[in-house]
Amino acid sequence: MLFINTNTTNHHSCSYYFGLEEYLIKDYKGDDDIFLLWSVNPTVMIGRHQITTVEIDQKYxxxxxxxxxxxxxxxxxxxTDHGCLQFSFITDKKYHEDIFGSHVNEIIAAINKLGLEAKFTGRNDxxxxxxxxxxxxxxxxxxxMVIHGTILFDSNLDHLIGSLTPDKSKLTKHAISSVKSRVVNIGSMIDMDIDKFYNxxxxxxxxxxxxxxxxxHKKIETYTQKFLTKEWNYGKNPKFEYHNKLKFPxxxxxxxxxxxxxxxxxxxxTGDYFSLKKIQEFENAFIGIEFTRKSFLEVTKSSKVREYIYKLKTREFLELFFGEVEKKRSKKPDFLKINLADLNKKTKEIRTLLNQNHLHTVCQEASCPNQLECFSNKTATFMILGTRCTRNCRFCDVEHGKPMAPDKNEPDNLVKAVKVMGLKHIVITSVTRDDLLDYGSKHFVDVITKLKQEVPNTTIEVLIPDFMGDFDAIKRVVKAKPDVINHNLETIRRLYKGFRDNADLDRSLKVLKTVKELDPKILTKTGIMVGIGETKEEVYSLMKELRDIDCNIMTIGQYLQPSKEHVEVVDYISLEDYxxxxxxxxxLGFRYIAAGPMVRSSYQAYKQFKGE
Known part of the structure; x- marks a missing residue:
């Protein structure tokens, strides 16, 4: 980590430090994290999405x-003022899903070494x-990303209270006069002055x-000027016909x-929320559409609410405009109900074997209702390259975060499991690994090669991510010659952007097309989920696109919402529609098409391969 010592400057305006932050995040070249520690004249720092005149006592x-x-x-x-310190970290945004990550913990750890018991709590305190x-x-x-915060050390708490207009929704249980009792200058709790604390x-x-x-410094000065303009600090306040304010977690x-x-x-x-993307982009998406719940819901399908208003749910966002509604969802049909307890009991022996060899099956991770049938038919789907995905699709329950390094023993462990289970067909899939230079393709090859050497009579199907469309990665897997290469499209074109994280339908179609161009003998396969708002015509259109690139096998199954945080089920598809x-x-000429409520990408994979 690099440290820029601003203590030697004569800058005492917050505008300079905000300009410095902006310069460092936009123009400074280098991969190292950067740490700043600074102090300024008495200032009220307004949040990016707040209305200034509402937040401050202008007269005071x-x-x-x-x-x-x-x-x-x-x-x-x-x-903030000279009795307060501000810290800033300029860092790589990747994997900072908790926003503040480890850097704020460094501040907490340092303070706790002084004998205090500081704790991070709530959203950001x-x-x-x-x-x-x-x-x-x-x-x-x-x-x-820039992560920055304040440390009250010997600040003027009278100014803190007098300059800010209290939010009534935050003071429902406290009188305004109690604000002082809820904040503290930590300088009163440790034996050092602010200069020593800085050092x-x-x-x-x-x-x-x-x-x-x-x-x-010329660029820093240019950025600094923005923070000195009235337009930036106060903005425009046009009149609006509809107004509402709600408090959420x-x-x-x-x-x-x-x-x-x-x-x-x-x-x-507006508000005191955090945002991972520019809120103006989100606002612009609503301009010109009808002021109805249905129209607003359509926008949220392609623009993730939680990225613009961090952790806000789509349901909560719609509530701001149209109030709460009682959900009237289709009743889950009986043919979708399964006894998971009975399923777990019957597959206990296989699960023990997998755990002993540190292996993961999609069958287990997704609580697939078909796993007993597949295991009985000597078929299983294994997930390689760990259990953490670098993407965060709105339908998927696989853990998202920073993955572990690939397990070098995984190919050998897989061979052992295949032999013990007596599998005649194996499906190998993985989490998406955008963090790896080869996107995990070499690990796929290692697994395929080992299986071909040790269990040559077992047919191999790989369910690959899109490898970001990288030709070399696709070619690498094709050259390993698995029997089937599957890449799931997951949904129809219209819903793609809002349903899949960092994915592109045309890129995915090109993956399947490239496989066929490199080796026409390899069977290509894909799968989609239905029940999320698609029409039959849209599904038919996608099926035609797949046949145009000579895709051989397709699966279509009912989408089931893993949790309330995921995309909701719009409809349960009838057996007649399947x-x-x-x-x-x-x-259209597919070699094999599987369609049904319980159908998953690897369901009856061996039969699909054989075309039975």
Missing amino acids: VNENNIEIIRRNSGGGAVY ILVNGRKFSGNAEYIHKDK YLVNEIKSIEIPLEELD SGNVTVDVDIKNNKVKNIRI ELYKAKGKE
Whole structure:
């Protein structure tokens, strides 16, 4: 980690440090994380999505010469002064799904070494003895993010209370006069002044100091100017016809909508929430559409609410505009109900074998209702390259996060399991590994090669990710000559963007097409889920696209929502409709098409391979 010592500058305005942060995240070249520690004149820092005039007492800040500066990050308004320290980390955004990650924990660990018991709590606060002394926020630019926070050390708490307008929704259980009892200056709890505390933190956060001279001060000054303009700090406040504000676990969210002829003319979404993407992009997606729940829901299918308003659920977002509704969902048909307890009992022996060899099957991970049937037919689907995926699709229950390194013993362990289980057909799939240079393709090859050597009579099917469309990765797997190469499309074209994370339908189609072009003898296969709002015509259209690239096998099955956090089931598809899909598949010339409520990509994979 690098440390930029700003203590030697004469800059005391928050605008300079926000400009410095923006320069470092946008223009500074280098892969190392960067640490800043700074202090400024009395200032109220307004959250990126807040309405300034609502958050501050303008008369008080004028009388006490308190600056008002809006920051790039979300969250609530914060008061700071020379009795307060600000810290900033400029870091890689990858895998920071908890937003604040390990860097804030470094601050907490350093403070706790002084004998305090600081804890991170709620969305973004650090407390000691139940009292807040630090609030934190973040913002992202491309592949980097700024994480910054405050530390109340010897701050003027009268100014803190006087400059901010209390949010009534946050004070329902506390009188305004009790604010002082809920915040604390930690300088009163440790035996050092703020200068010594500054030096202590710098020493504790292990870093290499780089001189200020290495930075481009002209660019920093350019960024600084933005934070000095009234337009940036106060913005425009147009009139709106519809207004609502609700408090959620993810923060306070206020919506204002200008409606003309029942269509959205303008929309503003403000609050103290955090955002992983620019809220303006989200707002623009609603301009011109009808002001109805159905139209708003359609927008949220292609734009993930939780990325623009961190952790806010689609249901909660719609509630802001249209109120709560009682869900009237189709009743799950009896043919979709299974006894998982009985299933687990009957597959206990196989599960023990898999655990002993540190192997993972999709059959187990997804609690597949067909696993007993598949195991009985000497077929199983194994998941390689770990259990953590680098993507976060809205339908998938596989764990998302930073994956472990590939297990070199996995090919040998797989061979052992295949022999003990006596498998005649094996399906190998994986989590998506965008973190690897070869996207995991070499590990696929290692597994295929080992299986061909040790169990030559077992047919091999691989269910691969899209490898980001990398030709060399696809070619590598094709050259290993598995019997079937499967790549699931998951859904129809219209729903693709909002359903799959960092995926592209045309790229996926090209994966299947490339396989056929490289080796026409290899069977290609794909699968989709239905019941998420697609029409039969859209499914038929996709089926035709697949036959145009000579895809041989297709599976169609009912989508079942893994949890409330995932995409909701729109409809349960009738048995009659599955028969229509089968008939259409035969008409189009698929070698084999499996369609039914319990059908999954690897269901009866051996029969599909044989074309039975």
